[in-house]
Amino acid sequence: MEHSMISFRNTSQYSAGGPSACGLASVNAVRTVLMSHSSSRSIRSVLNQEETAMSIMAICQYWNSNEHLDVHDILNLPLFKCQLETVEVEDNQSTLGNFRKLTRSLSRGGACAAVVTRSPEIVSVISIPAQGDDNGFIVIFDSHPRPKHPLGAAFLIFYSPDDAATYLSNLFQVDASIMRDNNWQTQMLSRYSAHILQARSFSEEEGKKAVYDANISLLKLSVAIKEASTKEEEVQLNLSKLRQELERQREARHQAASAEADANRKLQALRKELADAREFAESLSDIGPFQAPKPVGQPQPPVYSPSGGQSNRQAVDNQPKPTFSGSEAEEYERVRLAGLAAKAAEQRQKWQSEQQIIKQEAQAEAERRDAEAARLEFARQQAKREIELRDLQLAAELQREEESIVVQHARLLDMEDTGFNCDICSEHWSIGMMSKVDSCGHAICRECMVGYVKSQLDERRWPVVCPLCRAESTKGAKHGEITREVCENAGADEDLITKWRDIELASVSVTVECPTCKKVFPIVTEDYNETEMLWCPHQDCEAYWCKTCSQLGERGQKHTCDGQAEFDRYRDSQKDVRSCPGCKTYIVRNTGCRHMTCIAPGCNTHFCDSCGENIIKSQDRTAIDAALQDHYRRCSLFDGY
Structure with a gap:
């Protein structure tokens, strides 16, 4: 397999930053x-x-994702859409025979290429026709590092289409067992797709449009990113609010728990205080009734302490002590115990009131927490329903895609490039070499189409009629016409396309020469027939002339070929223009007196420029002087007199 290879270090897609x-x-x-x-x-x-390899691989640095791009999406980018045209898309099994059909059809199609995809790898096959002393060859560009070029991307140059096909077959080799597997998914892995491309001629306006389209796409993407950022901020804000609400709920629960603990502590304290009061009351009831003390000076009876022991404490002052009878002591004891009971009842009521308030606050907090929990549960259920609905939609979409893939797989199994026979050269060609006339449906090979169009344009025949329609000509039948797009797609060179444009323009225009700058330019026939005045379209020339007499005119002013319109404008612009009352010839007074003499041959009229009166028609000097003296006695001979 004779071929050559061109490779440079650090030029693979991995080195460029696009795996x-x-x-x-x-x-x-x-x-x-x-x-x-x-x-x-x-x-x-x-x-x-x-520099060629570096410029090709430079685009990889802008796609550092691990996701593989589809060739169809890449070709829709403005950079490629305005310079490359997709002729057809071929899908076949990855076999040596199919690759031979592909490379042979490319080598017969002029300068064209095929971008071959066998997932997940993509390479390009470019056919270069003979150019000067160089024979034609096929270039395979591979951006992956391979054992034969491990340091970077490579251009593999083959001088035979079959050698290039053999290389592709070895590169995309498929296990034979997969080919026998009836599972369509494994069958898909054994197939390749090839986008057949050719160069598209584009104008400066199309280049500008591509730039505008790219900028508009960037603006739309920027707007989408801003909208996504706004939505993300809204989600983050709602999430922050939910977190704050949750934190408030936690704080409220903590406060409620603290309040409940305080209430329990207060309740325990009140219970202890009540128990102490009851214990004190019971200890007092064990002492018995009070006895009235004896008068001062008499020995006092022993006083018993609450513990039952005898006290030897004596009075230390002369103040009289209150004395109680038995019934008064009992009444005192009863009143004291009643005060203690009332105080305990008051404390208990106060504690019950506080407990009631705490219970009400706890109940209100519990109701608020229940309401918030219900709201959160509703939101959770709503989100769950939305997720379920989205899952159902995704499942339905996946189902449709799977059904579409099944249908495409069935079509692919039935599809095979059987080629066609050209009715001009009787050769058998692949479908990719077909050039079809849209208006009649006839198809011939590209080479015959280009040759036929060239012969018709050389003979200045227009429009270019389909050769098969002309051969099958019947009276009254409408012939199909070949368009410039069909000619370009067939692989016509720039010279032929230029000739096509010139003849196409000549068929609908008239060639005019500017009388001032002598440059030639075309005018649409319909516009030429409808206008009377022509103007030069060149920026450095402002000529404006009559189509009939070729005389220059003034833009926006009426023109007559006899000059009457121009003279009328001149006359109206001058103050001292009068017509001779004798012969009606127009005369202009530049300076001097108001006496005007017509110099038209045979007229000899003398008239006044001031009033327009015919003074005399004569050549006799004496008669002329007498008539002048008589007229200018009543009219001014000079201005201001």
């Missing part, structure tokens, strides 16, 4: 090579330059 950017690199390689070929540059010298 999954093989699709971008392959399409960019096709664009670079085909554009270089259309500019008549030597492709071999272009491929031998390291």
Whole structure:
């Protein structure tokens, strides 16, 4: 397998920073090579330059994701859409025979290329026709490092389509057992797709439009990012509010728990105080009734302490002590115990009131927490329903995609490029070499289409009629017409397209020469027939002339070929223009007296420029002087007199 290889260090997609950017690199390689070929540059010298490989791989740094891009999506980018055109998309099994059909059809189709995808790898196959002394060859661009070029991407140059097909077959080799498996998913892995591309001629306006489209896409993406950021901020704000609400609930629960603990402590204290009061009351009841003390000076009876022991304490002053009878002591004891009971009842009522308030606050807090919990539960259920609905929608979409894949798989199994026979050269060609006339449906091979169009344009025949319609010509039948798009898609070169445009323009226009700058320019026939005045379209010329007499005119002013309109404008612009009352010839007074003499041959009229009166028609000097003296006695001979 005779071939050569061109590779440079650190030029693989991994070195460029795009581990999954093989699709971008392959399409960019096709664009670079085909554009270089259309500019008549030597492709071999272009491929031998390291700058070419670096410029091709430079695009990979902008896609550092691990997701692989689809070739169809890449070709829709403005950069490639305005310079590359998709002729067809081929899908076949990864066999040597199918790869041979692909490379052979490319080698017969002029400068074209195929971007071959066998998931997850993508390479490009570029056919370069013979150019000058260089024979035609096929270039395979591979952005992956391989054992034969481990340090970077490579251009593999093959001089035979079959050798290139053998390399592709070895590169995309498939286990034979997969081919025998009836599982359609494994069958899909054994297939490849090829996007057949060719260079598209584009104007400066199309280039500007591509830039505008890219900028508008960036603006739309920026707006989408801003909207997503706004929604994210709203979600974060709602989440922050929920967190704050949860924190408030936790604080409220903590406060409620603290209040409940305080209430329990107060209750325990009140219970202890009540128990102490009861114990004190019971100790007093064990002492017995009080006895009235004896008068002063008499020995006092012993006083018993609450513990039952005898006290030897004597009075230390002469103040009389209160004395009680038995009934009064009992009444005193009863009143004291009643006060203690009332105080205990008051404390108990106060404690019950506080407990009631605490219970009410706890109940209100519990109701608020229940309401918040219900709201959160409702929101959770709502989110759950939305998630379930989204899951159902995704499941339905996946089901539709799976059904679509099944249908596509069935179509792919039935699809096979059987080719077609050209009715002009009787050769058998692949579908990719077909050039079809849209208006009549006839199809011939690209080479015959380009040759036929060239012969018709050389003979200045317009419009270019379908050759098969002309051969099958019947009276009254409408012939299909070949369009410029069909000619371009067939692979016509720039010279042929330029000739097509010139003849197409000549068929609907008239060629006019500017009388001032002598430059030639076309005018649409319909516009030429409808207008009377023409103007030069060149920026450095402002000529404006009559189509009939070729005399220059003034823009916005009426023109007559006899000059009457121009003279009327001149006359109206001058103050001292009068017509001779004898012969009606117009005369202009520049300076001097008001006596005017008509110099038209045979007229000899003398008239006054001031009043317009005919003074005399004569050549006799004496008669003329007498008539002048008589007239200017009543009219001014000079201005201001």
